[in-house]
Amino acid sequence: MNIKLDDKERIHAIGKYGVCGYVPAVQASQLVKCLKKGKLTYTKSIIYMIKSNTCHFSILLFSIFLLSFCSGTVKTDHGPSPKFTSKSKLVIKPQINVFLENSGSMFGYVNGGTSDFQSGIYSYVSNIKNSGLISSIKLNYINSKIIPQGNDLKEFILNLTPYSFKKKGGNLASTDIPDLFDKVLKTTDNKSVSILITDAISSYSISSRGSKALGLIRSMMKDNILSQKNANPNLGIVVYQLNSEFSGTFYDPMNRMRKLVKKQRPFYIFLIGNNEYLKELITDSKTDINLVLGSKPENYFAFGDLKNSQSPYAIGRTPMIGGYDLDREKSKTVIHNARTRSMNGNEIFKFGINIDLKKSLLDNSYFMDKKNYSVSNPNYQIVQINSSHSNNYSHQIVMQSKIIFSGPLTISIKNQLPGWINNMNDENGNFDVPGVLDKTFGLKAVLGGIMDAYTNGNGQLSSYTIEINKN
Amino acid sequence: MSKLYIFGIGGTGSRVLKALTMMLASGVKCNFNTIVPIIIDPDAAAADVSRSTNLMGKYISIRNELDYTTNHKNKFFQTNIEELFQNFRLPVKNSNVSFGQYIGVNTMSSENKALTNMLFSQDNLKAEMEVGFKGNPNIGSVVLNQFSETGEFKKFANDFCDGDRVFIISSIFGGTGASGFPLLLKTLRSDKTMPAFALINNAPIGAITVLPYFKVNKDDDSVIDSSTFISKTKAALSYYENNINNLNALYYIADEDTTSYDNKEGGIEQKNKAHFVELAAALAILDFANSPVEQGKYKEYGIENGSSELCFSDLGNLSQQYLKKPLSAFMLMSKYFKENGFSDISNNDWAKDVGLDTSFFSSQFFSNLKTLQEEFINWLNEMDNQTRKFTPFELMPNSSKVFDYVKDVPEKSIKWPVWKAVANNYDLVNAYLNHSDKVTGSFPQKLMDLFYTETESLINEKLNIN
Amino acid sequence: MGTFIGDIYCWFEGLFGSSMKDFLWGYDCGSQSFILTNRYEIFGLVAFISTLIIMLIYYYVISSPKSRWWNWLIVGLLVGLGNLLYAVFSCSSWLENGTIQECLLHDSNGNPLIFNADCWGVGITNGIIAFILFFIISMMGKWWSKGAKHVPFL
Numbered sequence A: 001m002n003i004k005l006d007d008k009e010r011i012h013a014i015g016k017y018g019v020c021g022y023v024p025a026v027q028a029s030q031l032v033k034c035l036k037k038g039k040l041t042y043t044k045s046i047i048y049m050i051k052s053n054t055c056h057f058s059i060l061l062f063s064i065f066l067l068s069f070c071s072g073t074v075k076t077d078h079g080p081s082p083k084f085t086s087k088s089k090l091v092i093k094p095q096i097n098v099f100l101e102n103s104g105s106m107f108g109y110v111n112g113g114t115s116d117f118q119s120g121i122y123s124y125v126s127n128i129k130n131s132g133l134i135s136s137i138k139l140n141y142i143n144s145k146i147i148p149q150g151n152d153l154k155e156f157i158l159n160l161t162p163y164s165f166k167k168k169g170g171n172l173a174s175t176d177i178p179d180l181f182d183k184v185l186k187t188t189d190n191k192s193v194s195i196l197i198t199d200a201i202s203s204y205s206i207s208s209r210g211s212k213a214l215g216l217i218r219s220m221m222k223d224n225i226l227s228q229k230n231a232n233p234n235l236g237i238v239v240y241q242l243n244s245e246f247s248g249t250f251y252d253p254m255n256r257m258r259k260l261v262k263k264q265r266p267f268y269i270f271l272i273g274n275n276e277y278l279k280e281l282i283t284d285s286k287t288d289i290n291l292v293l294g295s296k297p298e299n300y301f302a303f304g305d306l307k308n309s310q311s312p313y314a315i316g317r318t319p320m321i322g323g324y325d326l327d328r329e330k331s332k333t334v335i336h337n338a339r340t341r342s343m344n345g346n347e348i349f350k351f352g353i354n355i356d357l358k359k360s361l362l363d364n365s366y367f368m369d370k371k372n373y374s375v376s377n378p379n380y381q382i383v384q385i386n387s388s389h390s391n392n393y394s395h396q397i398v399m400q401s402k403i404i405f406s407g408p409l410t411i412s413i414k415n416q417l418p419g420w421i422n423n424m425n426d427e428n429g430n431f432d433v434p435g436v437l438d439k440t441f442g443l444k445a446v447l448g449g450i451m452d453a454y455t456n457g458n459g460q461l462s463s464y465t466i467e468i469n470k471n
Numbered sequence B: 001m002s003k004l005y006i007f008g009i010g011g012t013g014s015r016v017l018k019a020l021t022m023m024l025a026s027g028v029k030c031n032f033n034t035i036v037p038i039i040i041d042p043d044a045a046a047a048d049v050s051r052s053t054n055l056m057g058k059y060i061s062i063r064n065e066l067d068y069t070t071n072h073k074n075k076f077f078q079t080n081i082e083e084l085f086q087n088f089r090l091p092v093k094n095s096n097v098s099f100g101q102y103i104g105v106n107t108m109s110s111e112n113k114a115l116t117n118m119l120f121s122q123d124n125l126k127a128e129m130e131v132g133f134k135g136n137p138n139i140g141s142v143v144l145n146q147f148s149e150t151g152e153f154k155k156f157a158n159d160f161c162d163g164d165r166v167f168i169i170s171s172i173f174g175g176t177g178a179s180g181f182p183l184l185l186k187t188l189r190s191d192k193t194m195p196a197f198a199l200i201n202n203a204p205i206g207a208i209t210v211l212p213y214f215k216v217n218k219d220d221d222s223v224i225d226s227s228t229f230i231s232k233t234k235a236a237l238s239y240y241e242n243n244i245n246n247l248n249a250l251y252y253i254a255d256e257d258t259t260s261y262d263n264k265e266g267g268i269e270q271k272n273k274a275h276f277v278e279l280a281a282a283l284a285i286l287d288f289a290n291s292p293v294e295q296g297k298y299k300e301y302g303i304e305n306g307s308s309e310l311c312f313s314d315l316g317n318l319s320q321q322y323l324k325k326p327l328s329a330f331m332l333m334s335k336y337f338k339e340n341g342f343s344d345i346s347n348n349d350w351a352k353d354v355g356l357d358t359s360f361f362s363s364q365f366f367s368n369l370k371t372l373q374e375e376f377i378n379w380l381n382e383m384d385n386q387t388r389k390f391t392p393f394e395l396m397p398n399s400s401k402v403f404d405y406v407k408d409v410p411e412k413s414i415k416w417p418v419w420k421a422v423a424n425n426y427d428l429v430n431a432y433l434n435h436s437d438k439v440t441g442s443f444p445q446k447l448m449d450l451f452y453t454e455t456e457s458l459i460n461e462k463l464n465i466n
Numbered sequence C: 001m002g003t004f005i006g007d008i009y010c011w012f013e014g015l016f017g018s019s020m021k022d023f024l025w026g027y028d029c030g031s032q033s034f035i036l037t038n039r040y041e042i043f044g045l046v047a048f049i050s051t052l053i054i055m056l057i058y059y060y061v062i063s064s065p066k067s068r069w070w071n072w073l074i075v076g077l078l079v080g081l082g083n084l085l086y087a088v089f090s091c092s093s094w095l096e097n098g099t100i101q102e103c104l105l106h107d108s109n110g111n112p113l114i115f116n117a118d119c120w121g122v123g124i125t126n127g128i129i130a131f132i133l134f135f136i137i138s139m140m141g142k143w144w145s146k147g148a149k150h151v152p153f154l
Helices: A025-036 A043-048 A059-068 A104-109 A116-130 A153-158 A162-168 A177-187 A211-231 A275-283 A364-368 A419-424 A443-455 B010-025 B047-063 B099-103 B110-119 B122-126 B137-149 B151-159 B176-190 B197-201 B226-243 B276-290 B317-339 B349-354 B364-384 B426-434 B443-463 C002-010 C017-025 C039-062 C069-096 C116-144
Strands: A002-005 A010-015 A018-024 A095-101 A136-142 A146-148 A192-198 A235-251 A257-274 A299-303 A313-315 A323-326 A334-339 A341-343 A346-355 A373-375 A381-387 A395-401 A407-414 A460-468 B003-009 B034-040 B165-171 B205-210 B214-216 B249-253 B259-261 B297-300
Touching: A095 A116, A095 A177, A104 A162, A104 A235, A104 A257, A116 A136, A116 A153, A116 A192, A116 A235, A136 A153, A136 A177, A177 A192, A177 A211, A177 A257, A177 A443, A192 A275, A211 A235, A211 A443, A235 A275, A257 A275, A299 A419, A299 A443, A323 C017, A346 A460, A364 A381, A373 A381, A395 A407, A419 A443, B003 B010, B003 B176, B003 B276, B010 B034, B010 B047, B010 B165, B010 B176, B010 B205, B010 B276, B010 B317, B010 B364, B034 B047, B034 B151, B034 B176, B047 B364, B099 B122, B099 B137, B110 B122, B137 B151, B137 B176, B165 B176, B165 B276, B176 B197, B176 B205, B176 B226, B205 B276, B214 B226, B249 B276, B276 B317, B317 B364, B317 B426, B317 B443, B349 B426, B349 B443, B364 B443, B426 B443, C002 C017, C002 C039, C002 C116, C017 C039, C017 C116, C039 C069, C039 C116, C069 C116
Parallel strands: A095 A136, A095 A192, A334 A460, B003 B034, B003 B165, B165 B205, B205 B249, B214 B259, B249 B297
Antiparallel strands: A002 A010, A010 A018, A136 A146, A192 A257, A235 A257, A235 A299, A313 A346, A323 A334, A341 A346, A346 A395, A373 A407, A381 A395, A407 A460
């Protein structure tokens, strides 16, 4: 049974079949006192055998009684069963705000009949709407301003035409991506999740020309996100990159045009909100975009950092090869008497560090890749990374060395933009260059700016420091 | 400090002095803290005398290393023995000639010669006096008359102080004792030429006269014949009746149950075994010393049970009070050193604790002590081999029944503390010694303090003798 | 103090293995830290008290001048044996009644980490330590003994 304290100081109990109810914390502690005095022996007797009048017999007790049955199978002979709604881990279900960029560069995706774009968006958003994980959904267009579109998804999707885009207004001529993000971020609070659908192409006309412009875009992205992140440290952002048929006018950064017909072009879906909400939306089978869409996204990345409080870790109690003793006080991070063992003429010291990455938004492949790790002392090498099935830790990093080096050892998970972003990035906007039409101008600046907000320069998602002592 | 001058006349005198020495070694109580033995015996080589003088000499060398101030608990050898003359002997001059030569028969006028021949037999006149008067008090009374002229006697008189007393030991049936005792007494009471004569004339004087308590085997080559002992006794007693009346106390002792000794006229061969009567006679000395001065008291000695194998319980209460505890304690100490076959005594914890190492246990002091204790045991052995035995102790060594050594006293078992309960025999003695309180002083002093206190505790707790 | 006692026992850890060693230090699988009872302290305390009592009885109650190095040795060996058995029985009962948590009993592949032989290892260690403690306590405490201070040697 999952028991949490919410911000109104109420104890929520969530069992297998859903939220059972809640009890004010103050009265719950009063009940505990009664239990300690031995006045209440069994939950059943809570209802029937209260004698002392210092223990108030009230709805509270009834709720506690109910709580005790939420943890396992319902025992139907024990009174009324709680009302179960649906399976949910979320305390409060978020509201979903969908923002679809309706600037001119987006027309090509919605031009002429139903495209992958439309069916994809429809499928995704409707799955989310019906998943039971959210409270409500609001649909919007966005360019230089946000244009609400109510919550009728079907009508929203049917209206995905260039005509509707134009009709809905706003500045369709140019796109200021940082500004777009800023607006979206400002409407995102810790009870809502924003879904931003955009091609992520910035227009040059909003800023000075040249490569300096991309630098400016990057730093503006960083600023906007950083200020939101400071207000809500739990803020996470994920991005899916998908492809869709594009038929229409394609603008370069200087608004030069080229006509494209059924050209596969990338577009992006950003999810912005609290890490817990994002985690659920990403992993729940009802809303996992990989399961929901006909064709999976091409690429994915998640922005975020993992503070050590969100990513607990510990050295394995015993090493795999060699030996050590755990420190008595700091038994998870400090070892003593580390020693190698001789095998086939070589001295080997091999041990595991268990880390918990369940809270991270990144997918498993990122963590299984040794290249995404750095080790402070090169004499220690990561020989393997295993998925762990323990309750406490998700992964095990296996380290090995030939000699014992005393001192701290830090393993860091790099926070770096994945390769695909480089591949999808275009810096010039010169569509005469082959392959540019498959890319997104300024993608790296945009995503890089987000990354900067999260790493704040040190390029690390999380780091784990242990101390190895020879004696 | 007052002294008790003890004149031991003849063989009996020496033997009684020996018994007294043994008793004082075991710490028997004497109110005088110094005794001055004076032996009068013309028999220069008398074995009994030399045994006694040797013993007293050892006693003195042992006691010289000891201290009797209040912080020392040892009471063995408590009383001081002072050697006033060399070898304690008052010399008898001209005893190496015949009696006839001594009185100068040949230079006498014929009238005197005739008188002399009437008074003395030819045997008497020819008697060699080297070994004493061989049971002839008539000779002795002439020859011994000279001792008051000796320098030694004057030394004695000079030494005499107010408060000192005199005691005289003699046998009534011998030659030296029977004659010497009245002579000595007369000198002490009436001589006005000796120094301090006023003091001595009026000093408290006690005496014991020992009546027959042994026989000698018949021997034709010897002039000594024990069948004459009784008649001689009678003769002497009739003399005493009229002439001995200025003693403060006169003690008598005798025994009908007699042993027969070898018939030796004297010299180194006249070595009589120790007898209980001598020990009882020594008790008379103590009785005299420990009592207030009286006048004209006559005392006899008796035992409680007329057994011929005397243990402590056969003696009267007073004798037991004097003897039982000190002798038992000293006996235990003697047994310990004799029977407890150590390879190295200094290895015991008690020895290590007070610093008694191998050099101490090979020192002269310890050797003297051990020798004296062996003589003590021999002395008890001799008394055990008389017809009238004094046999208070089991003298056969038995290290598995150590505390059975006092006959007629059963061993008590101790239950507490544990260390006393789990040990027995010499281990128990060792345990007591180990647990003793701290002792101080010289090594001899420490040894004696240790053993005195612990043997006292042991015989108290194990044998109920206190 | 508990750390010091435990360190001494851990000199012998080769006899009982690292998992038993961690258990005795008080390792808790849930929190992955050493917050449970330090059982070395208990063994050490029992060994200390038992050797102290036996020493006092030997040197001060019995205090026999018949004491020799070999009967002291027998007493010491008996003290060691007593402590050995105490440790073996304690360990075995912990193994049987589930006091030892799962992460110490088996590794991630289900292989056992603690064996019955480890209990004997702990027992032997405890016995040795008790004997040595008896020696030290004897050497320190015997000096005031009246009867037996010469044992085991002066």
